[in-house]
Amino acid sequence: MRFTLLPSRRATAAVAAVGLAAAGVVGAGFLSPAAADQTLEKDFPFKCEVIAGGLNLGIQDIGVKATTVVPDSVTPGETIPSTAVSITLTMPELLRQSTALLLGGREAAGASTDSAVTLTSGGQTMTVAIPELGSARTPIPQVANEPWLIPATGMVPPITVPDYATDTVVVGMPQTFNITATIYKADDSTIPSTLSCTGPADLALGSIAVTEPTSEPTTEPTTEPTTEPTTEPTTEPTTEPTTEPTTEPTTEPTTEPTTEPTTEPTTEPTTEPTTDPTTEPTTEPTTEPTTEPTTEPTTDPTTEPTTEPTEPTPTEPVDLSKSFTYVCEVVAGGLNLGNHDIGVLAETTVPGSVRPGETIAERGVSITLTMPELLRESTVLLLGGRSAEGSSTDAAITLTTGGQTSTVAIPNLSSPRTDIPQQAGSPWLIPASGTVPSITVPAYAAESVALGMPQDFTIAATIHTTSTTLPAALTCAGPSALDLGSIPVSGDPVTNPTTEPTSEPTTEPTSEPTTEPTSEPTSEPTSEPTAEPTTEPTTDPGEEPADDEVELLSSDVLSPGDTITFAFGPDWIGKELAFELHSEPIAMGTRVVSTSGEASVRIPTNAPLGSHTVKVLSRGVVIAEVPVEIVAADASGDASDDDWASDDYLAAAGGPGLGVAVLGGALVVAGAAVMLQRRRTRRD
Structure with missing residues (x-):
């Protein structure tokens, strides 16, 4: 019988056990021959709940083929000696695939302690236990669609035919049985598993005819000798009387019986409102102002430099998008499902350039995880998964510049509950998002700042079935190349950025002072700037899009x-x-x-x-x-x-939101990408 466990290695062991149990059942029904022999052979479909390493892998169809030799007929009260039986279990391909590929199972063995056979005759049924039904350690096929057959053998104890037996004795398989099994991996480590199996309505394996005992053989000669001779009497009878039956009854049988908001809204306006007039009120000149400054300088410098360093020419934001392959150890329901390759696509937008000391505001990032088909199939078919969600608490991003690397934690990287595709071959995509906190470019930054994904991360996920939930965890390690992109470093270092309104006019003072300033301004100065400052940024501050x-x-x-x-x-x-x-x-x-x-x-x-x-x-x-x-x-x-x-x-949204299953890995990867900010451009 073939047994494929979802993501559980113990499932394989369980499968083996099922085979054994099934074998036990079949064996119980096989009786040793008393007269002529007959061979009984029949296939039965059993439904078995498989649990491997504590993880419930659902109900699986397991085939049980029973073969034995029994007498053609028996008599009431007759004792049938202990008889060997053999059965073969056929495990489903999904269990074989999951056991071999997910759990790394190489061999399986198992036994059943509650196997039995039933005998029904005269309207009554009796159950005969089979105490020793087992399957030796046998290989698990490693090639797709190669049948996984588990042979099992056992001994049916001696059976006495009931006195009430009439017509026939129907030999039957048990309605239920249990198996304990062990799955062996390549390193000889093991995974325990169990199978609880229930049979179909028709469990009859075959029948034996019930006959009456045969008549006793005669012990007297067939012909009485004559006492008087017809002619001269002879002293011996003409025919010796026989004392034994002409045919010896046979006492032995002739044949032995066989045996699973793009841009953070800025909180400050892009142009700070000033508290002083944009232009110092001029005093009434006594004569027309000259085009050249008078010898008397104004109280304000005509070309006083601003307190802000010269800003470098702004550059356009840069979109970053890159895929990485992480190797993640997946544990579902406490069962280790092995290591799997999970794709991580990181997408974000970063500034075109930065300056040493500059603070990059917090920003959101998005990533998409691509789960392998084997995990999708196992999660759906074996575990019954319908949706998944997860989060990471140790996601981070790295900044490397000037020969030094710093790590920035991403505290809130998560994936909402999203659907798991139910169709074979449908991509299982998990979208995740998070926020990278504000980052200050190191003062030692030079040439460029390299952004990197984290070397490793963990994810805590939940798989939702139609009736319950399963906890899952992913521990992921990245490749050697983790560079996501880089930001050029240019311009003067930021030493003391001005955030408050300046005490000087926002526009350059005039270079044409009057000759003789009057003591009063020609017009009443306004207490507000000549151009009404806006209380909101001149560009969209990032409130909800329209x-x-x-x-x-x-x-x-x-x-x-x-x-x-x-x-x-x-x-x-x-x-x-x-x-x-x-x-x-x-x-x-x-x-x-x-x-x-x-x-x-x-x-x-x-x-x-x-x-x-x-x-x-x-x-x-x-x-x-x-x-x-x-x-x-x-x-x-x-x-x-x-x-x-x-x-x-999933397809419409770009993928579901942990594979276990699955599942959380995407979140972590997203965290790595979080450091980047995505630029949003409105649709025209």
């Missing part, structure tokens, strides 16, 4: 369970939004806008029919309202009652 950047991509006529998809402007990428169905609010969940600028949710299955409004909210503020019509679903609708997350959302 709702005209939200567009409905799917139809506005939907049925309960249908998916509704929105497109958002670049400023929304990486932000978490909430969705509600009105008039009586029904929460539809939250989504993070993908790097492609899209997000999808599912219309609740309990949504009433009629006209409604879908509201999109950011931090409790409505940013868009879209009218929709809810109509009855057609017969082919496939909406799920308790899963409102669209199966198509």
Whole structure:
């Protein structure tokens, strides 16, 4: 029998045990021949709950083939000697694949202590225990689709045919049995596993005819000798009487029986309002001012330099995008599923250049993890995973310049609960986002600042099934090359940036003083700047983008369970939004806008029919309202009652949000990328 455990090596052991148990069951039904012999052979499908290393791998179909030799017939009260039996278990390919590839299983062995056989005759059934049913340590196939067969043998103890037996004795397999097994890895380390199996309705293996005992052989000669001779009497009878039966009854059988906000809003206006007039009020000249300065200098220097260092010419922000391959040890439900390659795509925007001492404001970053198909398949088919979420508490980014490296922690890198693709070959993408705190460029920075991903990180994740949750953890190590990109260092060091209004006019003082200044200004000076300073930045400070950047991509006529998809402007990428169905609010969940600028949710299955409004909210503020019509679903609708997350959302959103499963790795990687800031450009 073949046994493939999801991400559990113990599953293999469990499988082996199942085979043994099944074998025990079959063996119990096999009786040794009393007269002529007959061979019984039959396949049974058992459903077994497999637990490996404490992780429940779900219900698996395991084939049990029983083969034995029994007598053609028996008589009531007859004792059938102890008989050997053999069975073969066939494990499913998914268990073989998971056991070999995820758990690293190479061999398996197991035994059952509660195997039995049933004998039914005369309307009554008796159960005969099989105390020793086991499977020796046998190899686990390492090639895809190679059958995993587990041979098992056991001994059925002597059985006395009941006195009430009539017509036939039906030999049957047990309704249930349990197996304890051990999976062996290449280094000879082991994983314990168990199988709890239940058989089908028809468990009859075969039947034996019940006959009456045969008549006793005669001990007298077949012909009585005559006492008087017909002619001269002879002293001996003409025919010797026989004392033994003509045919010896045989006492032995003729044949032995076989045996699983783009740019942080700035808090200060881009141009500080001044508290002094932009131009010093001039005094009334007694004559026309000359074009040249008088010998009497003004009280303010005509060309006094500002207190700010000369600003370098601003450069355009730079988009960074790079993929890395991390090797992550995955543990689900306490079971080590081995090491797996997980792709990490980091995307962000950084300044075009920086100066020593400059403070780079905190900013958000986004990353996407790509989980391997083996983890997706095992998580879905063996563990029953439907969605996953996770976070990292040790994510960080590195800054290297001037021969020194510093590490900046990213405290809030996380991935919201997102769907796990259920279709084979569908990419399992996990989007994650976080915020890199403000970073001060080191004073020793020279030439460039290299941004790097973390060498390692850990993730704590949760896998959601249809009925429960499974904890999972990923411990990831990066490749030797972890450079994400670099920022040129240019301009003078920032020594004392001015943040308060200056005491000098914001514009250059005039170079044309009057000849004879009057004691009074020609006009009443204003107490405010001549140009009314704005209280808000001259450029968009980063408040929520306008709702005209939200567009409905799917139809506005939907049925309960249908998916509704929105497109958002670049400023929304990486932000978490909430969705509600009105008039009586029904929460539809939250989504993070993908790097492609899209997000999808599912219309609740309990949504009433009629006209409604879908509201999109950011931090409790409505940013868009879209009218929709809810109509009855057609017969082919496939909406799920308790899963409102669209199966198509992963593709639409750029991937689900820990693989265990899975799962948290993406978050950590995102953390590494967090150091970078993504530039957002509004859609025209």
